[in-house]
Amino acid sequence: MKFRVLVSLFVSALFFVSANAQEMTDDDIAQRIKPSGNVHIAGAAPAVAAGPRTGEQIYNGACVACHAAGVLGAPKSQVAAEWQPRLDEKGFDQVWKNAIDGINAMPAMGACGDCSDDDIKTAINYMIEGI
C-alpha cells in the first residue's frame, strides 16, 4: 500500500515537471540558452561586465596606489593645492590627455588595463571632486 502511494506521488511529480516544461515558450528557451557574454571586438571600447564603474571604483582599482599618498610626486587625490595649479596651467582636457598618454612617472592610462578614455576622465573627476 505504502509503495503504491509513493509510486503515484512520483508519477504525479513527473507529470508536474513535464507540464511545467511545456509552459516555456521559444523565447524563454532562447533566453536560457543564449551565451552569457557578448563578443568583444578588438579595438572597440572594453567590455565592462557590470555596467559603467563609478569614479571611486576606478580610482580604487587603478589610481589609489599612487594618488592617495602622492607616490613619485603624483598629485594627491582631493588635495586642491596639488591639482589646482595643474588645472589652471593646462586645463582639464590637457590633464586628461596626459593621463591617457602618460606623463613622466605617471604611466599611460594609470596602467589600468581595462579602462577606457572615459573611465580615466571619470576617475580624474573623482580625484578633483569639490576642488
Ligand code: HEC
Ligand atoms: C604608478 C603610479 C601612478 C598610478 C598607478 C597612477 N598615477 Fe596618475 N600620476 C602619477 C604621477 C607620478 C603623476 C605626476 C606626473 C608629473 O606631472 O610629473 C601623476 C599625474 C596624474 C595626473 C595629472 C597629469 C597632468 O598633466 O598634470 C592625472 C590626471 C593622473 N595622474 C590621473 C591618474 C588616473 C586617473 C589614474 C588611475 C586610472 C592614475 N593617475 C594612476 C602616478 C600614477
